[in-house]
Amino acid sequence: MIGSFRKKSLLAASAVIAASALALTAIPAQASRVGVTKTSIKLGITVPLTGPASPGYAKVAPAMKAYFEYVNANGGVNGRKINLIIKDDKYLPQEAVNRTNELILRDKVFAIVGALGTANNLAVNSKVRLGARGVPTLFVNTGFSGFANKRKFPTLFPLFPSYAMEAKVMGTYIKENFAGKKLGLIVQNDDFGQDALKGFATAGVKFDETIKYVSGTQSATTATTWIQKLAAARVEVVYLFGVSTATAAALAVAAQAGYRPQWILGSVGGDATTIRTATAVPVAVLNGALGASFMPDAADTADEYVKFFREINNEYNKGVDFDNNVLAGMNGGMMVAQALKAAGPKPTRKKLIAAIENRGASFASAGLAPLAFSRTSRVGYTGYWIGKYNATGAIIPVEAKNVIYTTDSGNGPVVKGTSKRPALPTKGLPE
Amino acid sequence: MHSPKFLKNPNRRRLLFFIFLGWLLLLIGDRVDELRVYQGALIAIYTLAIGSVILLTGYSGQLSIGHGAFMAVGAYAAALTQIYFSPPIIITFLAAVIITAIFGALLGGGAARLSGPYLAGTTLALALGLPTLANQFEFLGGETGLSFDVGFPPERYGFDFTLYKWFFWIAALATLIMFWVMQNILKSRYGRAWKAGRSNQAAAELLGIHVGRRKVLAFTVSAGVAGLAGALLGMISIVSPSAFPLSLSFAIITGAVLAGLTSLAGSILGGLTLVIIPEIAEAISKNVSESEAVSANVPGLITGVLLILTVLFAPNGPAEQWHHHKEKKKLKAKSKGS
Numbered sequence: 001m002i003g004s005f006r007k008k009s010l011l012a013a014s015a016v017i018a019a020s021a022l023a024l025t026a027i028p029a030q031a032s033r034v035g036v037t038k039t040s041i042k043l044g045i046t047v048p049l050t051g052p053a054s055p056g057y058a059k060v061a062p063a064m065k066a067y068f069e070y071v072n073a074n075g076g077v078n079g080r081k082i083n084l085i086i087k088d089d090k091y092l093p094q095e096a097v098n099r100t101n102e103l104i105l106r107d108k109v110f111a112i113v114g115a116l117g118t119a120n121n122l123a124v125n126s127k128v129r130l131g132a133r134g135v136p137t138l139f140v141n142t143g144f145s146g147f148a149n150k151r152k153f154p155t156l157f158p159l160f161p162s163y164a165m166e167a168k169v170m171g172t173y174i175k176e177n178f179a180g181k182k183l184g185l186i187v188q189n190d191d192f193g194q195d196a197l198k199g200f201a202t203a204g205v206k207f208d209e210t211i212k213y214v215s216g217t218q219s220a221t222t223a224t225t226w227i228q229k230l231a232a233a234r235v236e237v238v239y240l241f242g243v244s245t246a247t248a249a250a251l252a253v254a255a256q257a258g259y260r261p262q263w264i265l266g267s268v269g270g271d272a273t274t275i276r277t278a279t280a281v282p283v284a285v286l287n288g289a290l291g292a293s294f295m296p297d298a299a300d301t302a303d304e305y306v307k308f309f310r311e312i313n314n315e316y317n318k319g320v321d322f323d324n325n326v327l328a329g330m331n332g333g334m335m336v337a338q339a340l341k342a343a344g345p346k347p348t349r350k351k352l353i354a355a356i357e358n359r360g361a362s363f364a365s366a367g368l369a370p371l372a373f374s375r376t377s378r379v380g381y382t383g384y385w386i387g388k389y390n391a392t393g394a395i396i397p398v399e400a401k402n403v404i405y406t407t408d409s410g411n412g413p414v415v416k417g418t419s420k421r422p423a424l425p426t427k428g429l430p431e
Numbered sequence: 432m433h434s435p436k437f438l439k440n441p442n443r444r445r446l447l448f449f450i451f452l453g454w455l456l457l458l459i460g461d462r463v464d465e466l467r468v469y470q471g472a473l474i475a476i477y478t479l480a481i482g483s484v485i486l487l488t489g490y491s492g493q494l495s496i497g498h499g500a501f502m503a504v505g506a507y508a509a510a511l512t513q514i515y516f517s518p519p520i521i522i523t524f525l526a527a528v529i530i531t532a533i534f535g536a537l538l539g540g541g542a543a544r545l546s547g548p549y550l551a552g553t554t555l556a557l558a559l560g561l562p563t564l565a566n567q568f569e570f571l572g573g574e575t576g577l578s579f580d581v582g583f584p585p586e587r588y589g590f591d592f593t594l595y596k597w598f599f600w601i602a603a604l605a606t607l608i609m610f611w612v613m614q615n616i617l618k619s620r621y622g623r624a625w626k627a628g629r630s631n632q633a634a635a636e637l638l639g640i641h642v643g644r645r646k647v648l649a650f651t652v653s654a655g656v657a658g659l660a661g662a663l664l665g666m667i668s669i670v671s672p673s674a675f676p677l678s679l680s681f682a683i684i685t686g687a688v689l690a691g692l693t694s695l696a697g698s699i700l701g702g703l704t705l706v707i708i709p710e711i712a713e714a715i716s717k718n719v720s721e722s723e724a725v726s727a728n729v730p731g732l733i734t735g736v737l738l739i740l741t742v743l744f745a746p747n748g749p750a751e752q753w754h755h756h757k758e759k760k761k762l763k764a765k766s767k768g769s
Contacts, residue, residue, distance in 0.1 A: 090673070092575075094669035094671045095673065097668050098668060105464075105465055105466035106466055123578055123669050127578065127669065129594050132594070214566060214569065214573030214575075215573055215575050216566065216573055216574030216575070217574075
């Protein structure tokens with residue numbers, strides 16, 4: 001009897017719990033205004049702050065935050081201060097998914113900005129489903145061409161020209177300048193690398209040796225096997241299309257082994273400061289290497305944007321060596337601030353997306369290639385200038401930095417043109 | 432009061448209890464915000480993983496500190512099945528269970544000869560080494576890992592039905608079914624044989640129980656359950672080596688100790704604790720100090736203190752302790768009555 005009474009009371013207790021749970025129905029927050037108050041806007045970013053891919057890339061988010069602090073010190077955007085929450089994803093997709101979950105569910109950010117890495121962004125979009133949630137994902141730090149697919153990623157805006165574009169532009173250049181030479185390629189074996197391979201194929205370049213490495217395995221040991229293979233095959237031109245640490249490892253091992261091909265550095269892993277910090281290799285090893293860029297070089301102090309961002313770096317990002325990663329972070333911040341401004345005094349997630357679709361192509365930014373945002377296009381920058389590294393690691397344009405080769409990620413031609421970049425806005429603030 | 436005839440059978444009562452629990456979870460899942468639903472799914476997965484450890488360590492007496500490896504096997508099995516064959520999701524999870532169980536049987540075959548620290552060492556090595564295999568074979572996706580989709584929640588549940596609620600439903604249902612199966616196994620002669628072998632191997636053998644064979648069976652079942660937990664974890668996140676670090680194995684065994692190694696029902700307490708500790712830690716470190724050194728170490732501190740307290744005051748876990756307390760009271764009442 002006692003037993004059955006116990007059971008009854010247990011049942012009753014459970015029923016009470018269930019009933020109270022029913023009563024405590026949480027009223028869903030007004031989804032489109034999440035993260036926005038009268039005085040602030042909360043944004044989130046995931047980047048590798050630690051781990052094998054962190055050298056260099058760890059600077060991107062703090063640089064963006066530094067620019068936002070400058071904007072905040074000047075009144076914010078439409079009277080709202082921007083609060084950027086930075087999370088470390090270690091360049092691991094699984095971490096990126098967990099950290100983005102925290103940003104969306106716990107911190108309740110208005111938008112994700114500048115998240116870094118192709119595989120990470122792909123994982124986040126398949127698991128957290130930012131598109132289905134309507135969370136704007138602005139100016140991701142990756143050039144994977146697939147992100148421009150509006151139907152698949154309805155809330156995502158890439159900024160970089162795609163890896164396919166870079167491969168097409170440089171592929172065309174290689175065909176014109178290195179005909180008959182033995183060609184080699186080191187490429188990351190994931191969607192980032194696949195995108196490049198697609199572009200090279202479209203450009204009609206065939207590499208005699210292609211080395212694919214798995215992300216995370218790049219090290220002096222693995223680089224030794226790459227270089228041995230390339231040297232044994234007497235490859236004369238080597239394209240390094242991986243992350244900075246892979247580029248740095250390959251250059252260091254080759255320098256030690258006395259292997260000196262014509263290097264071509266992909267824009268992802270081509271930052272001289274990062275290469276110099278990642279390995280013991282003197283930056284002079286880069287001298288004469290070719291590279292492609294859509295941004296002014298971080299060492300180009302004559303450029304008005306570079307000059308402006310350097311000043312902000314000195315004041316709001318103290319002690320950080322200004323390089324292309326810092327430049328990219330601040331430039332992304334400037335794009336975000338303009339998008340928020342364009343979304344109007346009462347921003348919603350939908351308004352933010354519409355603002356970029358309608359006005360994004362005319363936003364002021366340091367990028368030298370034209371932006372192609374529109375209601376039908378999610379493509380950011382659309383081209384590259386080609387340059388040569390000097391002994392200090394700066395990239396000097398082969399022709400001029402405003403001579404831009406534009407193209408698309410598909411089968412379109414590579415067109416040579418001259419860029420007309422919008423002038424730096426007054427005080428570098430969104431207008 | 433007489434219970435209806437249908438309920439006289441303990442198996443049916445158990446089944447009814449599980450159905451009721453599922454209904455309760457369904458209601459709760461409908462009333463809380465998305466963060467809680469997400470955490471609910473994690474709790475279900477940890478509970479399942481802890482259950483698998485308890486089955487092996489608590490009931491059959493074999494110490495494994497490398498259950499993260501079994502979870503990894505299950506997760507990769509599920510991901511590869513889904514990516515290459517894309518069957519209905521239930522088949523994917525079944526495949527994960529079967530493949531991990533086979534893996535467990537092979538390992539158990541070797542490990543049944545080992546005991547105590549030797550077995551612990553073997554499983555530890557497995558947890559350390561196995562996930563890094565992914566970097567050696569291209570089809571396993573390296574550090575980037577594999578991602579498999581269980582698809583969108585069915586449209587009939589409406590627009591507000593979020594992805595995480597869907598994950599929670601799947602994880603909770605899988606865990607409930609698995610626990611029901613495990614309960615039934617433990618109440619069967621296999622469960623009794625495990626307990627007998629654990630308590631006194633020689634006596635069990637004298638009774639005609641083939642202890643070695645039973646141990647391998649325990650390994651097989653436990654691995655299968657852990658494999659399902661891994662597949663579920665892979666469903667919510669990404670299947671990669673970093674998703675199954677050594678710390679996961681340790682967290683699970685910690686949860687098992689906190690839950691009480693001999694009580695399957697306690698494992699839900701363990702799962703709850705594993706999810707709540709980081710929450711509490713964050714709240715504490717937010718109030719105490721912003722420094723990284725504090726916030727990084729608070730979870731470890733809480734876990735450590737809880738472990739010590741458990742071992743000192745409730746060595747068989749709070750659930751068992753409570754049960755004990757009840758029995759004692761009953762005895763007292765009986766002796767008073769006589």
